[in-house]
Amino acid sequence: MRSQTMQFNNGIYVQSSASVVGPKEAEGPLKGCFDKSYDNLYCGEATWELAERKLMSEAIELCLQKANKKNEEIDFFLGGDLLNQNITASYVAREKEIPFFGLFNACSTSMEALTLASVLLDGGFAEHVVTAVSSHFATAERQFRYPTEFGGQKPSTAMYTVTGSGAAYVSKKKSKIRVESATVGKVVDLGVTSPFNMGAAMAPAAVQTIKTHLQDLRRKPEDYDAIVTGDLSRVGTPILKSLLFEEGIDIYNNHHDCGILIYSADQKVFSGGSGCACSAVVTFSRLFDELKKGELRRIFVVATGALLNPLMIQQNESIPCIAHGVSFQYEDDYSNR
Amino acid sequence: MRSQTMQFNNGIYVQSSASVVGPKEAEGPLKGCFDKSYDNLYCGEATWELAERKLMSEAIELCLQKANKKNEEIDFFLGGDLLNQNITASYVAREKEIPFFGLFNACSTSMEALTLASVLLDGGFAEHVVTAVSSHFATAERQFRYPTEFGGQKPSTAMYTVTGSGAAYVSKKKSKIRVESATVGKVVDLGVTSPFNMGAAMAPAAVQTIKTHLQDLRRKPEDYDAIVTGDLSRVGTPILKSLLFEEGIDIYNNHHDCGILIYSADQKVFSGGSGCACSAVVTFSRLFDELKKGELRRIFVVATGALLNPLMIQQNESIPCIAHGVSFQYEDDYSNR
Numbered sequence: 123m124r125s126q127t128m129q130f131n132n133g134i135y136v137q138s139s140a141s142v143v144g145p146k147e148a149e150g151p152l153k154g155c156f157d158k159s160y161d162n163l164y165c166g167e168a169t170w171e172l173a174e175r176k177l178m179s180e181a182i183e184l185c186l187q188k189a190n191k192k193n194e195e196i197d198f199f200l201g202g203d204l205l206n207q208n209i210t211a212s213y214v215a216r217e218k219e220i221p222f223f224g225l226f227n228a229c230s231t232s233m234e235a236l237t238l239a240s241v242l243l244d245g246g247f248a249e250h251v252v253t254a255v256s257s258h259f260a261t262a263e264r265q266f267r268y269p270t271e272f273g274g275q276k277p278s279t280a281m282y283t284v285t286g287s288g289a290a291y292v293s294k295k296k297s298k299i300r301v302e303s304a305t306v307g308k309v310v311d312l313g314v315t316s317p318f319n320m321g322a323a324m325a326p327a328a329v330q331t332i333k334t335h336l337q338d339l340r341r342k343p344e345d346y347d348a349i350v351t352g353d354l355s356r357v358g359t360p361i362l363k364s365l366l367f368e369e370g371i372d373i374y375n376n377h378h379d380c381g382i383l384i385y386s387a388d389q390k391v392f393s394g395g396s397g398c399a400c401s402a403v404v405t406f407s408r409l410f411d412e413l414k415k416g417e418l419r420r421i422f423v424v425a426t427g428a429l430l431n432p433l434m435i436q437q438n439e440s441i442p443c444i445a446h447g448v449s450f451q452y453e454d455d456y457s458n459r
Numbered sequence: 460m461r462s463q464t465m466q467f468n469n470g471i472y473v474q475s476s477a478s479v480v481g482p483k484e485a486e487g488p489l490k491g492c493f494d495k496s497y498d499n500l501y502c503g504e505a506t507w508e509l510a511e512r513k514l515m516s517e518a519i520e521l522c523l524q525k526a527n528k529k530n531e532e533i534d535f536f537l538g539g540d541l542l543n544q545n546i547t548a549s550y551v552a553r554e555k556e557i558p559f560f561g562l563f564n565a566c567s568t569s570m571e572a573l574t575l576a577s578v579l580l581d582g583g584f585a586e587h588v589v590t591a592v593s594s595h596f597a598t599a600e601r602q603f604r605y606p607t608e609f610g611g612q613k614p615s616t617a618m619y620t621v622t623g624s625g626a627a628y629v630s631k632k633k634s635k636i637r638v639e640s641a642t643v644g645k646v647v648d649l650g651v652t653s654p655f656n657m658g659a660a661m662a663p664a665a666v667q668t669i670k671t672h673l674q675d676l677r678r679k680p681e682d683y684d685a686i687v688t689g690d691l692s693r694v695g696t697p698i699l700k701s702l703l704f705e706e707g708i709d710i711y712n713n714h715h716d717c718g719i720l721i722y723s724a725d726q727k728v729f730s731g732g733s734g735c736a737c738s739a740v741v742t743f744s745r746l747f748d749e750l751k752k753g754e755l756r757r758i759f760v761v762a763t764g765a766l767l768n769p770l771m772i773q774q775n776e777s778i779p780c781i782a783h784g785v786s787f788q789y790e791d792d793y794s795n796r
Contacts, residue, residue, distance in 0.1 A: 245582030
């Protein structure tokens with residue numbers, strides 16, 4: 123029988139990670155956790171697209187610096203973003219000169235990349251792999267919705283795209299964070315047609331992936347200190363919890379959502395954060411910090427993606443969604459090696 | 460030292476493949492090779508985007524039919540296309556309900572997908588994997604260049620996007636076509652800024668991948684019956700050959716280009732074919748047919764991708780390019796097993 127869940131039994135470890143963010147994220151509750159931030163959406167560049175590129179480039183640079191690795195020592199770079207034709211990742215790959223796999227699964231690309239990086243390492247096809255994803259409020263806004271200057275009103279179900287980039291460097295060298303397993307999502311579509319209600323659109327995909335993950339590994343929610351979704355935010359989160367509860371899976375006690383964690387309640391972000399960077403910058407900063415200290419011992423990060431395209435919305439299509447999940451485990455015997 | 464080339468020594472085989480194409484391709488010299496064709500760009504659908512989706516859906520359906528496999532028996536679907544946010548592949552993944560990895564490396568996605576499919580199989584993370592890519596003349600034209608109704612004039616260096624989709628099903632079961640190795644490309648940029656001259660833009664990426672492949676495996680061009688590029692066409696092909704010749708690598712005798720093979724000289728296609736489907740429909744039909752018969756014994760297919768985005772062109776950026784290569788080998792001891 124087909125299993126959507128892979129277990130990495132040969133030891134795949136996160137060596138280092140880094141997060142670089144924009145102004146809104148730097149003012150939020152996780153401000154002390156990020157490696158670098160900018161107080162302006164342009165980040166010192168001439169265009170928003172160049173700003174997003176800078177965020178990803180710097181996230182990779184800082185990530186590799188922490189592990190004392192150079193670009194030329196890295197076998198593969200797996201990355202993606204939300205811009206048409208993945209241009210942020212492609213231009214960063216040009217600059218870094220690392221052999222490149224371009225990926226796109228919208229905001230679930232962070233965990234798609236870590237899954238495939240782990241597969242490459244586990245099979246012995248690589249020794250050092252870096253992954254990175256990015257998003258940017260202003261580049262996403264004008265591409266997916268309306269021109270920024272238009273000043274369109276939004277409903278409260280809308281989400282605020284996180285400006286930032288997260289990078290992670292993985293290899294087989296033992297560290298405190300082990301990549302334990304990955305569950306690859308199927309595309310799920312509940313019929314939501316509004317790009318201003320992606321939390322509701324994505325919740326069923328997260329349900330499918332969490333349910334499948336627990337079944338495949340014969341685990342219960344309590345086997346995780348935290349089950350963390352990428353960007354369901356305040357609208358999608360209650361839908362996720364109640365849909366899972368109906369299936370007999372209770373995650374009310376240990377669920378968190380990166381889109382809720384990254385902003386405070388008084389920041390004007392509608393229902394919360396979204397974007398490729400949302401799950402990445404939260405997981406690769408705060409969550410990995412807590413894993414390294416053993417404050418979290420096992421977490422399941424489920425990055426959710428709305429496979430949204432403005433032309434399809436205009437053609438009256440609904441929004442297909444996907445969720446990829448990766449579990450990380452604290453390795454407490456690290457000090458003994 | 461980093462090697463960009465992976466060898467699949469545990470035996471990865473192409474079980475079946477299928478190609479579905481549009482009217483121009485069906486009138487070309489390979490007309491007898493494709494599994495299905497349409498005489499109209501709409502393919503019986505209301506929009507070009509729906510037509511492209513139908514092409515990919517049918518390519519997968521025909522491919523799996525040939526191997527007598529059902530969607531639910533397939534572990535993973537790896538796919539991509541040229542449309543913003545990979546929508547063709549995403550909507551097809553919704554329909555097929557196969558766990559999905561969305562990929563984007565422009566027209567090199569065909570070989571990126573086969574590479575990652577082989578990695579998943581070799582590492583034991585999957586038993587049955589299907590890959591598919593697509594492109595469509597009309598969806599690409601209006602997205603990347605000008606509205607079709609505008610009727611803009613094009614220079615002779617322009618390329619004609621292939622309408623079609625190619626799918627391949629790979630597993631570890633022995634067959635006549637073995638996936639032998641893969642060379643993952645780096646992003647290369649020669650500084651070409653015109654979306655009407657992609658052949659020239661992509662040639663250096665193909666040079667880099669072919670050169671690296673031969674070095675990594677200590678091989679010579681003569682070790683291949685054919686070295687086949689995806690879509691350099693009449694402009695990029697002479698550039699590729701002469702650049703390699705300057706490096707001491709002579710492929711004048713055994714090079715072919717899918718963008719030249721797919722159309723005849725009297726078809727009005729500017730310098731030749733391009734698009735994700737170009738390398739896929741030619742490789743998965745004609746080339747695989749010849750491999751199965753042993754008429755070709757070892758080939759290296761180098762799919763080239765221009766990581767093009769109209770907004771970047773407007774911002775005066777040049778076009779980053781990439782090339783991923785996969786070598787296929789005829790297994791003549793097949794009948795003995």
